[in-house]
Amino acid sequence: MCRLVCCLQDPVSAYRSTGVVCRLTYPAAVVLNQKTTKVIEAAFQHARYPSVKGEKSLLFAGKVTYGLDNLEIHNLSIGRSAFELRPGEGIAMEISNVSAVFRGTIQYGYGSWLVNVAHSVDFEVDSQIDLGINPKLYCGDGKVAADTTDCYLTFHKLRLHLQGDKEPNWLKKLFTDFITLTVKLVIKGQICKEINKAANILADFIQERAEQFVRDGDISVDIGLTAAPVITANYIESYHKGLTNYNNTVSVINESVFHPSQLTENRMLYFWVSDQFLNPILNAAHRDGRFQLNISGEQVTVRTEDIILSCAQCLLESASPQLTVWSSSVPHLKISTLGVSVWVQASGQLRCDSQSTPILSFQTVRFHSVAAARHEGDRKQRLLWTYQLPVHILRQEAVAKIGTPKVLSVLGAELTRLLDKQGLYLFDLFNPEVLPRDGFVLIQMDFGFPHHLLVEFLKKTLQ
Numbered sequence: 001m002c003r004l005v006c007c008l009q010d011p012v013s014a015y016r017s018t019g020v021v022c023r024l025t026y027p028a029a030v031v032l033n034q035k036t037t038k039v040i041e042a043a044f045q046h047a048r049y050p051s052v053k054g055e056k057s058l059l060f061a062g063k064v065t066y067g068l069d070n071l072e073i074h075n076l077s078i079g080r081s082a083f084e085l086r087p088g089e090g091i092a093m094e095i096s097n098v099s100a101v102f103r104g105t106i107q108y109g110y111g112s113w114l115v116n117v118a119h120s121v122d123f124e125v126d127s128q129i130d131l132g133i134n135p136k137l138y139c140g141d142g143k144v145a146a147d148t149t150d151c152y153l154t155f156h157k158l159r160l161h162l163q164g165d166k167e168p169n170w171l172k173k174l175f176t177d178f179i180t181l182t183v184k185l186v187i188k189g190q191i192c193k194e195i196n197k198a199a200n201i202l203a204d205f206i207q208e209r210a211e212q213f214v215r216d217g218d219i220s221v222d223i224g225l226t227a228a229p230v231i232t233a234n235y236i237e238s239y240h241k242g243l244t245n246y247n248n249t250v251s252v253i254n255e256s257v258f259h260p261s262q263l264t265e266n267r268m269l270y271f272w273v274s275d276q277f278l279n280p281i282l283n284a285a286h287r288d289g290r291f292q293l294n295i296s297g298e299q300v301t302v303r304t305e306d307i308i309l310s311c312a313q314c315l316l317e318s319a320s321p322q323l324t325v326w327s328s329s330v331p332h333l334k335i336s337t338l339g340v341s342v343w344v345q346a347s348g349q350l351r352c353d354s355q356s357t358p359i360l361s362f363q364t365v366r367f368h369s370v371a372a373a374r375h376e377g378d379r380k381q382r383l384l385w386t387y388q389l390p391v392h393i394l395r396q397e398a399v400a401k402i403g404t405p406k407v408l409s410v411l412g413a414e415l416t417r418l419l420d421k422q423g424l425y426l427f428d429l430f431n432p433e434v435l436p437r438d439g440f441v442l443i444q445m446d447f448g449f450p451h452h453l454l455v456e457f458l459k460k461t462l463q
Contacts, residue, residue, distance in 0.1 A: 019242020019277035
């Protein structure tokens with residue numbers, strides 16, 4: 001059971017079970033930090049401050065009772081934010097010059113043998129605050145979770161004004177000084193609580209996006225953690241299972257070749273992907289009938305003489321000839337420094353119409369190599385396919401001239417469409433590179449954090 005839900009303490013054991021690794025380097029963290037102020041603003045504005053009631057004995061005033069209600073924030077502005085990656089510890093963040101006005105209603109009363117007063121008035125609190133947060137990332141229920149309990153507020157200004165009191169007497173001033181301290185504690189507790197909530201919503205938001213990206217129909221992938229995230233001075237790195245789930249069957253990874261030295265720190269974002277992660281996905285896609293293509297009508301054209309002779313009646317007289325091609329064995333993928341190769345046995349049938357008996361059947365074993373490229377000025381990642389001659393083939397010309405070019409053109413377009421369907425086009429990715437290595441592929445790129453994703457996250461935060 002632990003293999004499915006737990007994070008391992010021993011890095012070497014965790015690496016062997018890791019199918020996907022994500023490394024976010026310092027320059028990428030800088031980009032994300034630029035959006036931090038928006039998240040902090042959301043935390044301040046979304047905070048719901050509880051009503052507070054209490055009492056205290058004050059010198060010369062006797063017992064003081066008080067209550068704070070309807071506390072809201074207005075006129076919020078944030079100066080700047082800075083951060084530091086602390087190896088083995090977490091992330092140190094400083095949010096400076098947070099200015100805000102807190103408004104609400106206060107009920108207060110104080111009494112002694114000299115005076116007995118009870119009031120309910122509106123109040124304002126002018127504040128100027130520096131905020132410090134030291135988030136720590138850990139493995140929580142198999143996912144990346146954030147602990148921001150190391151949170152503190154430094155108040156450079158916190159002045160409470162009771163409505164109508166331009167020059168309060170000494171007794172009211174003594175009382176308002178005490179209430180100001182109470183307001184300070186309320187604000188600190190609620191802001192830090194809201195920031196911790198926002199941090200974990202952000203962590204869940206990112207992981208939910210990733211889970212959606214590797215899920216289609218009945219095929220899904222478990223990207224839970226195999227080990228707690230690692231923070232160094234130069235990057236944040238997380239280790240994921242990458243286990244394919246199809247029809248309640250889950251794949252296994254126990255001999256992964258991952259080691260942190262296989263990744264560099266020159267680009268903003270890295271994905272390390274094991275071939276043990278990719279092969280089960282191909283297996284599931286094959287079992288799910290994903291690798292089938294129907295080629296019909298004018299697209300079925302053959303110029304080779306022997307094929308024309310055997311299929312002339314079908315091709316010349318039928319209004320709807322159809323060629324169906326499908327994978328007849330589980331594809332097998334192998335990654336090496338020479339490239340990404342896919343071995344697959346394919347079968348095909350040519351019919352004069354959808355109801356007729358096939359006039360041509362064939363089976364072939366083929367090898368394909370895969371690469372990825374981004375067209376200039378095009379935000380979409382496109383898959384480019386090349387192929388080698390078959391090892392064994394019946395009706396070689398039919399497959400080579402009809403089947404293979406069409407299958408590859410459709411497959412590249414379909415995989416690109418699937419990536420876009422999963423939301424790849426939403427991200428601003430720059431100069432992505434796919435680098436095949438022995439047993440894994442390394443995907444590296446730079447990126448910009450799209451504003452629309454921030455808006456979507458903030459909407460979820462404010463729900």
